[in-house]
Amino acid sequence: MPRFSLYQEEFHPSPFMHIWLEFKRSHFALVGLAVLLMFCGIAVLAPLMSPYDPNIQNTNAILLPPAWEGNGSISHIFGTDALGRDVFSRTLHGARTTFGSSVILVIIALLIGVALGTLAGMNKGVKSSVLNHLLDSLMAVPTLLIAIIIVAILGTGLLNSMMAIILALIPQFVHQTRSFVREEMKKDYVLLDKLDGASSARIFWKSILPSMFELLAVQSTLALSVAIIDISALGFLSLGAQVPLVELGASLSQSLEVAYSAPWLVALPGFCIFLMVLAVNIVGEGLRSALRNRLIH
Amino acid sequence: MTAVLEVKELIYTHRIRRSIFSAPDEFVLGPISFAVNAGETLALTGHNGSGKTLLAKALVGAIQPQQGSILLEGKEVEQSDKKTRNHDIRLILQHSNTTLNKAVTVGNVLNQTLQLNTKLDEQDRKAKIEQTLVRVGLLREHYYFYRHMLSDGQQQRVSLARAMILDPKIIIADEPFAALDPSVRSQTVNLILDIQRDLGMAFIFISQNLGIVRHISDTVMIIDKGKVIESGKTARVFQNPQHELTQKLIDSHFSLVDKHFGQF
Numbered sequence: 001m002p003r004f005s006l007y008q009e010e011f012h013p014s015p016f017m018h019i020w021l022e023f024k025r026s027h028f029a030l031v032g033l034a035v036l037l038m039f040c041g042i043a044v045l046a047p048l049m050s051p052y053d054p055n056i057q058n059t060n061a062i063l064l065p066p067a068w069e070g071n072g073s074i075s076h077i078f079g080t081d082a083l084g085r086d087v088f089s090r091t092l093h094g095a096r097t098t099f100g101s102s103v104i105l106v107i108i109a110l111l112i113g114v115a116l117g118t119l120a121g122m123n124k125g126v127k128s129s130v131l132n133h134l135l136d137s138l139m140a141v142p143t144l145l146i147a148i149i150i151v152a153i154l155g156t157g158l159l160n161s162m163m164a165i166i167l168a169l170i171p172q173f174v175h176q177t178r179s180f181v182r183e184e185m186k187k188d189y190v191l192l193d194k195l196d197g198a199s200s201a202r203i204f205w206k207s208i209l210p211s212m213f214e215l216l217a218v219q220s221t222l223a224l225s226v227a228i229i230d231i232s233a234l235g236f237l238s239l240g241a242q243v244p245l246v247e248l249g250a251s252l253s254q255s256l257e258v259a260y261s262a263p264w265l266v267a268l269p270g271f272c273i274f275l276m277v278l279a280v281n282i283v284g285e286g287l288r289s290a291l292r293n294r295l296i297h
Numbered sequence: 298m299t300a301v302l303e304v305k306e307l308i309y310t311h312r313i314r315r316s317i318f319s320a321p322d323e324f325v326l327g328p329i330s331f332a333v334n335a336g337e338t339l340a341l342t343g344h345n346g347s348g349k350t351l352l353a354k355a356l357v358g359a360i361q362p363q364q365g366s367i368l369l370e371g372k373e374v375e376q377s378d379k380k381t382r383n384h385d386i387r388l389i390l391q392h393s394n395t396t397l398n399k400a401v402t403v404g405n406v407l408n409q410t411l412q413l414n415t416k417l418d419e420q421d422r423k424a425k426i427e428q429t430l431v432r433v434g435l436l437r438e439h440y441y442f443y444r445h446m447l448s449d450g451q452q453q454r455v456s457l458a459r460a461m462i463l464d465p466k467i468i469i470a471d472e473p474f475a476a477l478d479p480s481v482r483s484q485t486v487n488l489i490l491d492i493q494r495d496l497g498m499a500f501i502f503i504s505q506n507l508g509i510v511r512h513i514s515d516t517v518m519i520i521d522k523g524k525v526i527e528s529g530k531t532a533r534v535f536q537n538p539q540h541e542l543t544q545k546l547i548d549s550h551f552s553l554v555d556k557h558f559g560q561f
Contacts, residue, residue, distance in 0.1 A: 210400035
């Protein structure tokens with residue numbers, strides 16, 4: 001048979017590509033994505049980017065204001081705190097801890113939640129419905145409250161608070177995945193796959209998981225903003241990251257004592273947390289509307 | 298000559314329990330017996346909820362009938378022998394937005410069917426898929442297309458491609474044209490007739506549209522409340538319907554058609 005190409009461009013965008021093309025149209029979302037990528041960069045490169053060790057105390061420069069104030073110094077661009085530690089380095093390291101641990105815990109919660117949700121969704125019967133209703137009742141309680149209870153049992157520390165937040169986030173993923181998988185299993189294409197002789201595992205990996213991608217992307221951004229706030233809230237309550245480890249919430253609570261004489265010590269980590277959550281939410285919103293519009297254009 | 302597909306005394310009882318306290322509602326399909334020869338078309342018609350779709354599902358093996366036997370070229374098909382059954386009896390469903398997965402390309406859908414049911418290697422599979430796509434009136438490029446890039450008629454052609462890619466002996470189509478507009482519908486009807494003539498396969502066709510039924514079927518079977526009320530050669534049934542309900546169905550259809558043409 002002769003081969004000819006009807007189309008000039010051999011461009012077959014995947015659904016993922018479609019989402020990106022649609023996402024790109026919103027400048028607001030792109031700025032959010034840039035900020036989010038900046039935080040990803042900070043999380044990886046903080047030790048290389050920070051000019052000082054975040055825990056080194058310089059007794060010659062205590063409570064130095066930021067460089068843009070009249071009596072500030074360019075050697076400490078964000079100033080220093082009550083112990084003479086460089087605030088810029090501490091903010092970078094704090095962002096690394098807060099953002100990095102949030103991303104890791106969301107990924108772990110996602111994997112566990114999707115696995116459990118899929119098992120519950122593909123199986124029918126009492127067991128899966130018991131699992132579902134138990135986890136649904138957990139969803140009624142705010143994640144931070146669950147996390148505080150779990151930390152109270154496990155003890156303080158960053159690792160423990162991460163585990164607590166993972167456990168608190170899992171029910172959401174299980175619930176979303178389960179209801180999605182159940183809906184998909186009723187659809188005609190699954191019947192046709194079954195008639196083709198596809199096993200349940202194959203139906204999940206090849207048919208259901210690709211269509212679940214969007215749901216997971218949106219759900220993960222939601223979970224990420226919750227995780228950032230919870231990690232820094234636990235740090236602020238001194239239940240999370242402990243002293244040698246720098247964490248934004250913990251820095252915030254340490255600098256509260258000198259908040260009147262050195263307001264930048266509270267403002268900078270606070271602004272950093274605010275920016276992180278804002279960027280995550282803007283990207284999440286952009287993703288949601290991109291998914292909605294993808295099928296229209 | 299043995300029939301491609303023969304069904305003997307098939308009975309399927311469908312129980313729906315509306316609440317845990319009430320007794321389940323029973324819907325009994327059958328007993329139904331019929332035979333289809335190669336190259337022939339059997340049309341099933343009847344009101345909504347008469348059991349047509351259940352019969353189609355029982356034939357392809359999506360549900361397990363309680364009694365009766367299904368013979369494929371004289372040999373009984375076992376419920377466990379999925380391979381032969383998948384290969385020789387294929388199903389086309391009514392067009393809806395759930396018949397194709399929105400996240401999988403047309404090519405990958407067809408590729409999976411071949412992968413699971415044939416021993417072709419990757420290159421042969423690709424060649425076969427392209428050949429089938431061209432056969433159902435699509436382009437090779439549609440290999441890379443996703444559901445939302447295709448029109449309704451094209452999506453239904455993909456369903457047809459999925460059914461015929463294994464060169465089956467019989468295709469069962471459940472209302473394949475119901476959701477298509479008239480011009481696309483007649484295109485698809487003619488396409489199926491062409492393919493059937495070329496490949497000589499049998500075709501079981503479920504439809505409410507008596508115009509299409511009369512156009513394409515050799516024999517027709519009218520089902521009501523799970524029972525066959527009338528069956529026979531299409532021409533005979535349409536000219537001389539025996540059962541009261543058949544008469545009503547045919548009258549109501551043709552009175553509409555006459556009214557429609559009366560306007561011109």
